[in-house]
Amino acid sequence: MKLVLHHAHEARSVRVLWLLEELGLDYELRVHDFFDKSLRSPEYLAINPAARVPALEVDGAVMCESGAMIEYLCERCPEAGLGRSAGDPERMAWLDMLHYAETVGQHLANLTQSHIVLYEPAMRSPTQISLETRRLAKVLGRLELILGDGRDYLMARGFSGVDCAMGYGIDVATRFLRLDAMPHLLSYLERLRARPAWQQAQPPKGAPRIYRKAFYEVPDG
Structure with a gap:
């Protein structure tokens, strides 16, 4: 299974990156910047027209929903025990x-x-x-x-x-x-x-982040 994950640090693609690590799968990681408009490039829009991450290429086919990716990967790797198959009580x-x-x-x-x-x-x-x-x-x-x-x-x-x-x-x-x-x-x-x-699955030191504050207060008003 050839996997390519399109990812931006601290975006929902973290879910899938984390799961790939838990499953011990080999994958290629392509990191995008959440703010620099590269997700709107023609090259990326050809992969995910919604201009969002994650996008997961699986043997050349593309998935664009992180929840579906989690379900699919757990099903492809039943030996890891991270999914719950049909008929399972959970x-x-x-x-x-x-x-x-x-x-x-x-x-x-x-x-x-x-x-x-x-x-x-x-x-x-x-x-x-x-x-x-x-x-x-x-x-x-x-x-x-x-x-x-x-x-x-x-x-x-x-x-x-x-x-x-x-x-x-x-x-x-x-x-x-x-x-x-x-x-x-x-x-x-x-x-x-x-x-x-x-x-x-966490951003390396110095990597661009979405959340630059530890906490965002509700503004007055």
């Missing part, structure tokens, strides 16, 4: 969490747009940012409940591909939301950050 919960990661991601994308992409203060709506921050807290509250039953990862049987999907989102969420009231979620994130594959 299949329903696994798929639910995989897609719930997109619910979290929706609010993160809106907050990233407001805090970072709309770089002029006059462009931002404090009301909208405040609402999105509260919505993010609400959807993360479900994860706090799930993790509160003593499990280490989202699936009771242990680490899986959905932790790559969701863990990335929780990590980004700490830029916008303090998780002090969610101790199970914080402990979970610490476990994820300690994994060698997670660390391999």
Whole structure:
């Protein structure tokens, strides 16, 4: 299987890069800059017309959705045990969490747009940012409940591909939301950050980043 991952540091492509490392697969990494318009080049638009990352080339075919990539790669590598096949008792919960990661991601994308992409203060709506921050807290509250039953990862049987999907989102969420009231979620994130594959997926020193502040406060107003 020949794999080429198109990636930007701290973007959703981290999910797939992390999973590739967990699976121990060989891949080619092509790094793009989130801000320099290279994702809108004719060459990249021929790969992903939406001008976003990730894009994953698999033996010449292209996938553009990170959740689908996670499901596909877990299915291609069943021996790793990071997926849940049809008939598995955890299949329903696994798929639910995989897609719930997109619910979290929706609010993160809106907050990233407001805090970072709309770089002029006059462009931002404090009301909208405040609402999105509260919505993010609400959807993360479900994860706090799930993790509160003593499990280490989202699936009771242990680490899986959905932790790559969701863990990335929780990590980004700490830029916008303090998780002090969610101790199970914080402990979970610490476990994820300690994994060698997670660390391999992080930006190298000096690399361009999307999030240049440790925390983005809700603006006054």
